[in-house]
Amino acid sequence: MKKINKIKLLKRLNRFNKNTLMNTLKIKYINIGKNTLTGNMFINRKKLLQPIGYLHGGAIVSLAESIGSTLSNLQVDYKIFNVFNIEFSINHIKSIKKGILFAKAKIIHKGKTLHLIKIHIYNEYKKNISFCKMTNIIILKKKKNDRTYLEKNTSKNYKEL
Numbered sequence: 504m505k506k507i508n509k510i511k512l513l514k515r516l517n518r519f520n521k522n523t524l525m526n527t528l529k530i531k532y533i534n535i536g537k538n539t540l541t542g543n544m545f546i547n548r549k550k551l552l553q554p555i556g557y558l559h560g561g562a563i564v565s566l567a568e569s570i571g572s573t574l575s576n577l578q579v580d581y582k583i584f585n586v587f588n589i590e591f592s593i594n595h596i597k598s599i600k601k602g603i604l605f606a607k608a609k610i611i612h613k614g615k616t617l618h619l620i621k622i623h624i625y626n627e628y629k630k631n632i633s634f635c636k637m638t639n640i641i642i643l644k645k646k647k648n649d650r651t652y653l654e655k656n657t658s659k660n661y662k663e664l
Contacts, residue, residue, distance in 0.1 A: 528551070528565055530565070531543055539608065539609045543604060543606070546562075546604060556600055564591065566606045566624065567593065568635075572639060574609075585643075586641055590637065593635045597631060603626065607622065609623075617639065619637075621635070
């Protein structure tokens with residue numbers, strides 16, 4: 504990917520975050536490569552911490568899933584397909600109270616219907632914080648005038664219930 508295209512694409516991705524959870528958590532996309540995407544999140548707000556002062560695990564999960572899902576979305580034609588996470592697993596290795604978290608997502612398997620993504624979470628000193636694995640399903644978007652499978656394949660009596 505050409506450098507100028509990378510910069511434009513990262514700016515476009517960050518603009519998509521407006522009015523989303525990613526914007527609330529201040530998640531930013533910072534690097535893109537072949538089958539990889541890296542983002543970061545600053546831990547300088549008490550709203551992200553547990554009552555005992557450590558970063559809430561849900562914030563780490565949100566960072567990882569945001570980066571991993573976006574990576575899958577970059578692999579498909581978004582006008583034709585939706586990408587949904589169907590499985591997520593995380594192992595927290597180290598706790599963190601402040602600083603910068605980075606998430607680097609990499610596609611391990613890119614099939615027609617499933618993507619397997621691994622996400623490495625680390626701090627600004629390159630210390631491992633968490634490891635994640637997620638599975639995303641790729642689904643063809645339905646047209647607005649398409650009837651659902653249920654409507655196409657059920658009897659009139661069932662529809663009246």
